[in-house]
Amino acid sequence: MHTKKEKIWLVVALIMVAAASLALDWTGNLPTPFELINPLQPQPACVVPQMVSSQDQNHNGVPDSLDIVRGARAEVTRQTVYDASYYQGYPPEGRGACTDVIWRAFTAAGYNLKEMVDEDIRQSPAGYGKTGTQPDSNIDFRRVGNLQVFFVRHAQELTTVISPDDINNLAEWQPGDIVIFGGRLEHIGVISDRRGRSGVPFMIHNCGPTASEDQYYLTNWPTPITHHIRFIDLDSAYPI
Secondary structure (H helix, E strand, C coil): CCHCCCCCCCHHHHHEEEEEEHCCCCCCCCCCCHHHHHHCCCCCCCCCEEEEECCCCCCCCCHHHHHHHHHHHHHHCCCCEECCCCCCCCCCCCCEEEHHHHHHHHCCCCCCCCHHHHHHHEEEEEEEEHHHHHCCCCCHHHHHHHHHHHHHHHEEEEEEEEEEECCHCCCCCCCEEEEEECCCEEEEEEEEEEEEECCEEEEEECCCCEEEECHHHHHCCCCEEEEEEEECCCCCEECC
């Protein structure tokens, strides 16, 4: 049996839980202390201008940057199971690692990332270290380190800093960008066209058990972001 004092604290706790539920937005972000106190008057969302390129490699009427996002998101929709096994050629549909999200996303935009990486290794083997001396087209395009080398050589590098609620900083993070985490737990993902209330974008990636689209791992991956890459030129981009 609860004492009167315990019942009062239980009621207070239930009220706080209810307030948190009201304040929890569609992104699944935890509410701020201000929002807990004022659940019906949450802080305004940080609205970041979204930019896309006029480039359309596959001529489907969709900007390449958004095609990359859609291709990556398809991995989430089909619930691709994490599988870093070695395969002859491409891994089967419905299975793959973090790097497989990337080449599949590029395929959706009309780019054959496997062929581009293989050709770059042939043209500049010294830039790829051990891979350059012992290339294997079955796996080279599925290694984070090789994709890092390729993108650094052929794409634009941007800030690796993420500052919530800072529009100027967050405007540098746009849909279709590639983010790479270094260290012992190297990882790679695609920046989504979805953002949380703080303006921080979601990331589409696969760290298991299946591919996912979330905000948490972009800012909480165990190892730091080492590269933020933009392969699609946004110089002629327009806000949407």
